[in-house]
Amino acid sequence: MPLHRTSHRLALAVLAILISAYAIATSPSQPFTTPDSILYQNFSVTITAIYPVFLRLIPASLLVFAQTLLLLASAVWLAFELGRATHPLAAPLCLAAIALNPGMLGFARSILSEGLFEPLLCCFLALSIRYLRFPSPSCAAAIGALAGLCVSTRPIAYPLVLSFIVMALLARSLSLKAVRPALVLALAGAVGVIGAERIYSRALHGGELTTIAGKHLYAKAALLSLPDDASHAAPASSDPEDILRSGLTTDFEPIRALLNAHRDEIPYPVLESFYEGCLQLECIQSLRDKIPLSEARFNDIRFRLGLERILQAPLQFFQLTWQNYKDLWVLFPRGYPAFAPVVDAFIATNRPLPFEASIPPFLLTPRPASNLAYIVRPAFIGVGALTHLAFLASTILLFMPRATPGPATRIAGLAATAIVLVFTFNAFTGVGGPRYMMGMWPAIVLMLAAIAAPVFKTIGPDDGEAAPDA
Numbered sequence: 001m002p003l004h005r006t007s008h009r010l011a012l013a014v015l016a017i018l019i020s021a022y023a024i025a026t027s028p029s030q031p032f033t034t035p036d037s038i039l040y041q042n043f044s045v046t047i048t049a050i051y052p053v054f055l056r057l058i059p060a061s062l063l064v065f066a067q068t069l070l071l072l073a074s075a076v077w078l079a080f081e082l083g084r085a086t087h088p089l090a091a092p093l094c095l096a097a098i099a100l101n102p103g104m105l106g107f108a109r110s111i112l113s114e115g116l117f118e119p120l121l122c123c124f125l126a127l128s129i130r131y132l133r134f135p136s137p138s139c140a141a142a143i144g145a146l147a148g149l150c151v152s153t154r155p156i157a158y159p160l161v162l163s164f165i166v167m168a169l170l171a172r173s174l175s176l177k178a179v180r181p182a183l184v185l186a187l188a189g190a191v192g193v194i195g196a197e198r199i200y201s202r203a204l205h206g207g208e209l210t211t212i213a214g215k216h217l218y219a220k221a222a223l224l225s226l227p228d229d230a231s232h233a234a235p236a237s238s239d240p241e242d243i244l245r246s247g248l249t250t251d252f253e254p255i256r257a258l259l260n261a262h263r264d265e266i267p268y269p270v271l272e273s274f275y276e277g278c279l280q281l282e283c284i285q286s287l288r289d290k291i292p293l294s295e296a297r298f299n300d301i302r303f304r305l306g307l308e309r310i311l312q313a314p315l316q317f318f319q320l321t322w323q324n325y326k327d328l329w330v331l332f333p334r335g336y337p338a339f340a341p342v343v344d345a346f347i348a349t350n351r352p353l354p355f356e357a358s359i360p361p362f363l364l365t366p367r368p369a370s371n372l373a374y375i376v377r378p379a380f381i382g383v384g385a386l387t388h389l390a391f392l393a394s395t396i397l398l399f400m401p402r403a404t405p406g407p408a409t410r411i412a413g414l415a416a417t418a419i420v421l422v423f424t425f426n427a428f429t430g431v432g433g434p435r436y437m438m439g440m441w442p443a444i445v446l447m448l449a450a451i452a453a454p455v456f457k458t459i460g461p462d463d464g465e466a467a468p469d470a
C-alpha cells in the first residue's frame with residue numbers, strides 16, 4: 001500500500017476519533033423531544049415502523065449515544081468510500097462537514113426519525129459509491145434494501161432508488177445488459193423491505209393503520225381558492241364529510257384571504273409555511289372534535305376531499321408546491337436581517353391573525369435577526385444552483401451513450417438526483433423548511449465534495465483506486 005494512501009487513511013481515522021470524542025463529550029444525558037417525538041414513542045398509526053422499533057430496542061438512556069455513534073460510523077464509511085473513488089482529500093472534508101454540522105448532531109440527540117434516517121442515508125450513499133468500484137448484483141440488492149430502510153424510516157425517501165438507477169446507468173463500462181439485473185435486484189430489495197414494514201405495521205395496527213398523506217393533502221387543499229367557495233354555507237348535518245368540506249370552503253377562507261392579499265410581499269413565505277403546518281393539526285382541531293371517527297377513517301376523508309379540491313385548482317397547487325420547494329433552499333425567510341423587522345411588523349399590525357389561537361405562540365413572537373443569515377442564505381442559494389446544474393448534467397449524460405463520465409461525475413449525479421427528487425417529492429407532499437433541507441445534508445455534502453474532486457487533484461495525487469472507467 002503506498003505511503004501517501006496510508007497517511008491519508010490514518011488522518012481520516014484520527015479525525016474520526018477527535019470528532020467522536022467531541023460529539024460524545026458534548027451530548028446531553030437525555031434526548032431532546034419535539035411535538036413529533038410522542039408519535040414515534042407511541043408508534044402512532046400514521047408512522048412507519050422502523051424508527052419506533054429502533055426506539056424499543058435501544059434504552060432511552062443510551063439513545064443519544066447510539067444515534068451519535070451510528071451517525072459518526074456511517075459518515076466515516078461514506079467519507080472513506082468517497083476518498084477511494086475520487087481523491088483522499090475529499091474524505092476528511094466530507095466527514096467533518098457531516099459529523100460537525102449542528103443540525104446533524106441535533107438529529108442524533110433527539111427523538112426524531114432523522115436520528116436513524118441520516119445514518120441510513122449515509123450508508124445508502126456509501127454503498128452506492130462502492131458499486132462504482134465493485135459493481136455486483138449483491139451490492140445492488142443491498143443498496144435497494146438500504147433505500148427501503150430509508151423509506152420505511154422516512155417515507156419522503158421514496159425517490160432514492162431512482163437516484164441509484166441514474167448513477168448505475170451512467171456506468172458506461174457496464175453494458176445495459178449487465179446493469180439491468182442489478183437494477184431489478186435493487187428495486188426488489190427496496191420493495192421487499194418496504195413491503196415487510198407494511199405487513200408488520202398492518203399486523204400491529206390492523207384496520208387502524210393509516211398514513212400522513214391525508215393531513216398533508218387536506219392542509220394544501222385548504223390553501224387553494226375556488227370560485228364557488230362563497231356559495232357554500234355551514235353544514236346542516238353532523239356528517240363528517242360535510243364538516244370537513246365546509247372547513248375547506250368556508251372555515252379556512254380567512255387564511256386564504258390573508259395569503260392572497262400579501263402573496264408578493266416579504267412575509268408571505270413565513271405565513272404560508274406556518275399556516276400549512278397549522279392546517280395539518282392545530283387549525284383543524286375544532287373540526288376534529290366534532291368528528292368521532294378513528295384516525296384512519298378521518299385521514300381517509302381528508303385525503304379524498306383534499307385530492308378532490310387539488311384537482312379543481314391544479315395551477316394553484318403547483319404554485320404552492322413551487323413555494324415549498326423554494327423554502328427548502330431559500331433559508332431564513334424570517335431571520336434574515338433585512339426581513340425580520342418587516343415580518344414582525346406585519347404580524348403585529350395584522351393581529352389577530354386568522355386562527356391565531358391555534359398558532360403556536362413562538363411563531364407570533366418577534367425573532368431576532370441573524371447575522372449568520374448574510375452568509376448562509378446566499379450560500380444555500382448557490383448550492384441549490386449547483387445541485388440543479390449537476391442534476392441537469394446527469395440527465396443530459398443519460399442520453400449521450402458515447403460519453404464516459406468518471407466516478408466524481410457519477411457520484412455528483414447520484415447525490416444531485418437524490419436531492420432534487422427527494423426535495424420535489426417533499427414539496428408535493430409536505431412543507432418546506434430547514435428541517436427537511438437538513439435531512440438531505442449528507443447528499444449535499446457528497447455532491448459538493450464530488451464536484452470539488454478535480455480541484456483536489458491539482459493539490460496532490462489521488463489514491464489510485466478510482467472506478468475502472470474513471
